[in-house]
Amino acid sequence: MSQPVIVWFRQDLRLNDNPAFAAAIQSNAPIIPVFVDDTAYGRAAGTTSLWWRNTSLRALAGDLKTRGLTLIYRKGDGLALMRALVEETNAATVFWNRQYEKDTIARDTQLKSWLKENNRNGVGHVGNLFFDPWQIINKNSGSHYKVFSPFWKACLQAGLPCDLSVPPAQLTAPEQWPESQPLPEASAAPATGMDALWQPGERGALKMLDMFFENSFDGYADNRDTPGGVTTSRLSPHLRWGEISPQRIYASLGEERIDTNDGRKFLSEIGWREFSYYLLYHYPDMPERCLQQKFETFPWRDAPEDLEAWKQGRTGYPIVDAAMRELATTGFMHNRTRMIAASFLTKHLLIDWREGERWFWECLADADPANNAAGWQWTAGCGADAAPYFRIFNPIIQGRKFDPDGTYTKTYAPELANLTGKVIFAPWEASSDTLSDAGISLDVDYPAPIVKHETARARALDVFHAL
Ligand SMILES: Cc1cc2nc3c(=O)[nH]c(=O)nc-3n(C[C@H](O)[C@H](O)[C@H](O)COP(=O)(O)OP(=O)(O)OC[C@H]3O[C@@H](n4cnc5c(N)ncnc54)[C@H](O)[C@@H]3O)c2cc1C
Known part of the structure; x- marks a missing residue:
């Protein structure tokens, strides 16, 4: 039997439309699929995202099994383990889809050199983006883009690739399987509302896409800012875990949907994801350092009590609290309320965006090395193409505008369910009769605001002006 090849799964936990897996199949060699829980390279996943990944791994292992392959799982230093596996199995080639964090790039580069020195091959593919980030260059400056719109225009002009593939029902296994550690134990979801909402794995991803087209695609461009109900x-x-590729999503839009306002808007959101990875590649320190250097001297407040109130959804601003509780109960937060909650932390509370980024990293199912840092830097005003510093979301107006009937707020802050009208977003403005009719005693049933909006806004503007 011929020498086997290894497919190294990382952030691409799917079998369809997986360029690395497709290339391994094309090689006609026996295939050893591997997942390394890398403790040395790449940022360790937070609790919720780790639950997702582990559940997804079990789904991937099941899908491989039906095709006659066993997923080999090992935990430890990614580079050392891969070298050992290659030697152990005498694999001729290792196929993978590229990752773009600085240390994962360094790891893959080292592995590739080592494979070459040992007369073997390491082959990387673009598996989770449309383009590798170095492919799209601003022809005027000869450098990379710093602003989303021209970047996305350049991507569209280059022609979005559509690399789709379906693996055969049976694949060739090696004569002997290397040892595998047991897959991580299946565990209950970290939050109560998660099991009903999510199905990690490729099948769940495709189902989610179908449901989106069926229920929420029409009107997406208008509705996507409304957090109540499923609008995205x-x-x-x-x-985030590569259970579906952007290219599959693009193909599924088809000609009919792509040429609509909803189609263009939806695709451009996938474009924002592409842009975040582009930024991560060109600014490798993006998760830790402000893209705009001047923000590195920003006098952030050290305010552990305020930070805790924000994390627990007890700031006294209902739309912010609803957002933080959506995160805690579902592992998700709507994009509009992510912006409101992040703006509140960085501007009303003047707490360093990195504190918020770390909390989201811990709690989000989609906690993503590129999107999370880019989203935080954008909101704080220190990122590329960021919201200007003077754009301070008013959490009362944002609530009234984007959650007009309070559906979202009442879902996650049910103690406010009996308040009606605009006052739900500023309960301290309600008369004592209204509050008592609604069964609310401020600071007993629901917190009084931890900062006054006008004072916080003025304070933030002063600090930003000084900068
Ligand atoms: C402070 C902050 C933190 C964020 N952290 C993350 C994160 O850790 N992981 C993450 O995937 N997204 C993050 N986002 C971006 C965005 O909020 C989510 O991608 C979006 O809410 C996911 O919901 P959806 O899949 O229904 O989006 P849809 O509206 O259906 O969009 C489709 C896809 O496009 C991408 N997308 C949409 N909006 C954005 C955006 N603003 N930036 C980048 N990609 C986008 C996502 O991959 C999304 O799944 C963050 C945004 C902010 C403001």
Whole structure:
């Protein structure tokens, strides 16, 4: 039997439309699929995202099994383990889809050199983006783009690739399987509302896409800012772990949908994801350092009590609290309320965006090395193409505008359910009769605001002006 090849799964937990897996199949060699829980390279997943990944791994292992392959799982230093596996199995080639964090790039580069020195091959593919980030260059400056719109225009002009593939029902296994550690134990979801909402794995991703087209695609461009109800695709955790590729989503839009306002808007959101990875590649320190250097001297407040109130959804601003509780109970937060909650932390509370980024990293199912840092830097005003510093979301107006009937707020802050009208977003403005009719005693049933909006806004503007 011929020498086997290894497919190294990382952030691409799917079998369809997986360029690395497709290339391994094309090689006609026996295939050893591997997942390394890498403790040395790449940022360790937070609790919720780790639950997602482990559940997804079990789904992947099941799908491989039906094709006659066993997923080999090992935990430890990614580079050392892969070298050992290659030697152990005498694999001729290792196929993978590229990752773009600085240390994962360094790891893959080292592995590739080592494979070459040992007369073997390491072959990387673009598996989770449309383009590798170095492919799209601003022809005027000869450098990379710093602003989303021209970047996305350049991507569209280059022609979005559509690399689709379906693996055969049976694949060739090696004569002997290397040892595998047991897959991580199946565990209950970290939050109560998660099991009903999510199905990690490739099948769940495709189902989610179908549901989106069926229920929420029409009107997406208008409705996507409304957090109440399901107005967006909720594909982000599936995309984060590569259970579906952007190219598959693009293909599924088809000619009919792509030429609509909703289609263009939806595709451009996938474009924002592409842009975040582009930024991560060109600014490798993006998760830790402000893209705009001047923000590195920003006098963030050290305010542990305020930070805790924000994390627990007890700031006294209902739309912010609802958002933080949506996160805690579902592992997800709507994009509009992510912006409101992040703006509140960085501007009303003047707490460092990195604190918020770390909390989201811990709690989000879709916690993503590129999107999370880019989203935080954008909101804080220190990122590329960021919201200007003076754009301070008013959490009362945002609530009234984007959750007009309070559906979202009442879902996650049910103690406010009996308040009606605009006052739900500023309960301290309600008369004592209204509050008592609604069964609310401020600071007993629901917190009084931890900062006054006008004072916080003025304070933030002062600090930003000084900068
Ligand atoms: C402070 C902050 C933190 C964020 N952290 C993350 C994160 O850790 N992981 C993550 O995937 N997204 C993050 N986002 C982006 C965005 O909020 C989510 O991608 C989106 O809410 C996911 O919901 P959806 O799949 O229903 O989106 P849809 O509206 O259906 O969009 C489809 C896909 O496009 C991508 N997308 C949409 N909006 C954005 C955006 N603004 N930036 C980048 N990609 C986008 C996502 O992959 C999403 O799944 C963050 C945004 C902010 C403001």
